[in-house]
Amino acid sequence: MNRKTLVLPAVIGLLAPVLAACGGSDGGDGGDAIVVGTTDRFTASKAAPAPLDPAYAYEVGSWNILRQTVQTLMVQPRGEGEPVPEAAEKCGFTDTGNERYACTLRDGLKFANGDPVTAADVKYSIDRARSLKADNGVAALLSTIDTVETQGEREVVFHLKTADATFPFKLSTPVAGIVNPDDYAKGELRNGFEVDGSGPYTFQAEVKDDELVKGVFTRNPNYKGSLRVNNDKVELVSFEDADAMGAALNRGDIDLMTRAMTPEQVRQLSNASDDTVDLVEMPGLEIRYLAFNTNAPEVKDKAVRQAVAQIVNRSELVSKVYGSQAEPLYSLVPATVTGHSNSFFNTYGDPSVDKAKSLLAKAGVTTPVKLTLHYTTDHYGSATELEFEELKRQLNGSGLFDVTTEGVPWDTFRPAQMKGEYEVYGLGWFPDFPDADNFLAPFFDEDNVLNSPYTNSEIRDTLIPESRREADRLSAARSVTRMQDIVAEEVPVLPLWQGKQYVAARDDITGTAYALNSSSTLQLWELGRGASG
Structure with a gap:
């Protein structure tokens, strides 16, 4: 692998429709957990007690946990382009004015605990986020919704207050994530660091002094969606700063590090002659x-x-x-x-x-x-x-x-x-x-x-x-x-x-070119372990 790989937007755009169609959760290579470092900090405080509730979370770090665990009807493809169905089998506007949007759920969709995912669960999840209306503004992403209607077990229809051509994108964000009513009460936030859903992974948090220090993502055997999962387990470790994260990569304690590296770290990795760590540069919209x-x-x-x-x-x-x-x-x-x-x-x-x-x-x-x-x-x-x-x-x-x-x-x-x-x-x-x-x-x-x-x-x-x-x-x-x-x-x-955005990884880690998309979405399912060198 080249020391520095530049992912060009045009190339990603061409690949996305093909790759998004791969689907399924097979393809993992087993082996040891892939360990990912980040400087994102996750704290449950009196002011923000529910950092991982989809109805409340609204920052890139929290969303990057939710995107692995809580499934959405739509998902942004590997590269650029229009969102594609994820928990849904199909979605689309059913009128000429972009005011009625209908989705059909995949057949046999289940939460990680085995409970079936139904249209009623989708309606519950969306209505819950809208009614809780978190003070950080995340519910505004759903503000064009007037009512949510279900038709049978698999059909969901969104009636919009006004035309919104961006609505499919909004259904790909974690605030529109599908949650189990048994785990998420209607009238209150779910405090702490527990997350449950129907996404590609289940999640276990290691917490110290009300702060998440490590999150463990384990492949969800009940996952059914469009994403191909290339590993069985990923650990996300939160570091106090980029220097500590970089030192962990050098020691081999982690396999990959992402946001936020310092400018000096990026310069050093770009110019280094050691080929055991690869730096991937990719376009970003930060x-x-x-x-x-x-x-x-x-x-x-x-x-x-x-x-x-x-x-x-x-x-x-x-x-x-x-x-x-x-x-x-x-x-x-x-x-x-x-x-x-x-x-x-x-x-x-x-x-x-x-x-x-x-x-x-x-x-x-x-x-x-x-x-x-x-x-x-x-x-x-x-x-x-x-x-x-x-x-x-x-x-x-x-x-x-x-x-x-x-x-x-x-x-x-x-x-x-x-x-x-x-x-x-x-x-x-x-x-x-x-x-x-x-x-x-x-x-x-x-x-x-x-x-x-x-x-x-x-x-x-x-x-x-x-x-x-x-x-x-x-x-x-x-x-x-x-x-x-x-x-x-x-x-x-x-x-x-x-x-721009960067990922630095040990050279036996595959899928790093797609570890982040242009919106800085962490796509842990893309990572795998292959031969080094």
Whole structure:
């Protein structure tokens, strides 16, 4: 195997329809468990007691556990393209207006404990997530559903409030996961780290001090779906940081490591001559951005937010912190997604202190403006601190801002951010599905993931519904571009960069090219063990 394998999107797209049809859970090679390292942290706290309940979980780490265990009607294929049936045998719109969507379950579908999976279970699961309406905004993915109807044991019909061409993608996300009513009460979340479903694996958690330190995925003998499972057991080990994870890979304690490696680790693995570890680089849709609490006195004036947008030098930020592992981003919609527009560059051009100074002067804003930029210390990797130090340097160097930075652990950061305690803060976004809608609606629709006070009636009431009516996503470009232009003008968020993603694995591990898809979905079923060298 080559030391560095680049998976090209076009190649993946060509393979996906063929590979998705393989189906079944045969093909595992037995042998020892494949051990995967991650720096994702999983904590059950008073503020977030149910990190693995499909009705609550809404971050990439938790979803990557659920995707292995809780089956969905649809699933995103290996590469890019439209979702394909998973727990369903077939699904599709049954009207011309994209407002009625029907699915037929696979015959003989069972939960891991042997109980049959029925249409009533699907309805129960979807209705439960909608009614619990978690405060992190995940239920918004199901917001276009009006009612769920069952017809017999295997037929489910979704009646939508309005046209939604992205609905098949939403049925591929864990919030639409099928759960057993015996395990998941209707009116309350399932606290802790227990997970049960009908997916390719069962799950056992090893927990210490309310934190998951290792998850063990064992092949589900009752699994029946479209995914081919190439192993019998995978262990997911959570490390405190990337250095500890890298050391474990070097010792042979783990077979593969994924997010989040440091930029330095990626550089070292790219240039190393030792061929016992292979680095796989693949396209990704991860983005990073600054968000503004538009009710906070420090940034309530649009001119302050615009001045930040006018000063930040993305190219310099990326070059100094991430090198070739990221690219400057001038919209929330990544450059590789249909509908992308460089709206921020079109609005502000190259960074300019003079233009920023003029914006603030016209608005009567006294300078320097004091701001605190908050970031999380343990959720996106150690480079986050360097990133915020560079942002501080750029803003303070203008003479127009007096910026301090403050790093906070994720289990404190996220609840505080949702309560509006930070005026400016940094977050990342790993898309639920690869469509422009999912880089806009989650931030600006009702019940958005930021709990943001910012609202724009044109985006919410006209442009989002208008975009969703277009089954041909190219035809949605006008609405999507208009949304991006509004965001650039009003700056409730400031996109910074778009990242690549990497997997490093010992050379006897197969399937690494598909270990992650572009939405950073971990696909453990793809991994196997073969001959090294």
